[in-house]
Amino acid sequence: MKIKSFILLLMLCSVIMAEGFGNKEDKVTCVVSGDVIEGDYKEESAKYKEGEVYFCCGGCKMDFEEDASKFSTAANFQLLATKQYSETNVCPVTGRKIKSKKEVIVEGLSVGVCCAGCVKKINKSNNKVSMLFSDSAFDKGFSKSIPKSNKK
Secondary structure, eight states: OHHHHHHHHHHHHHHHHIIIIITOOOOOBOTTTOOBOOSOTTSSEEEETTEEEEOSSHHHHHHHHHOGGGGHHHHHHHHHHTTSEEEOSBOTTTOOBOSSOEEEEETTEEEEESSHHHHHHHHHOSOHHHHHHSHHHHHHHEEEOOOGGGOO
8 A cells, every 4th residue: 555655646746747847838028018928929920130029919019010129129039038049159248259158147048158257247237138138239149040950
């Protein structure tokens, strides 16, 4: 009886762990409202740079299409968060080549920078997202991701 109870307990723990770790979906937030997009986040989208950005509703999509520059920082962040863009080997803060990568975590994303000075500068910033994902920083440190099937 003790063995059956132990096996049952072990199976229950496995199910609980699988629910907590294995089935986590990445949450995508609307570029305009900042709300988490429920359901199929690809339902409302617009072309941006060499990718697509996603919205919680058609109204937010219209606001973005009216003046995308107002939302460029959030759109750049979303391109990286949805893995449409990836890091280059260039620091988004200084534009220098990253020789010995240092990392900072911003809104759940790990971003590589060139030195401890950049890490300190980012950590002191009141708006880390703007510092790393403004158009000028984004253009330095990130580029369109190449699908694995196209890599050599």
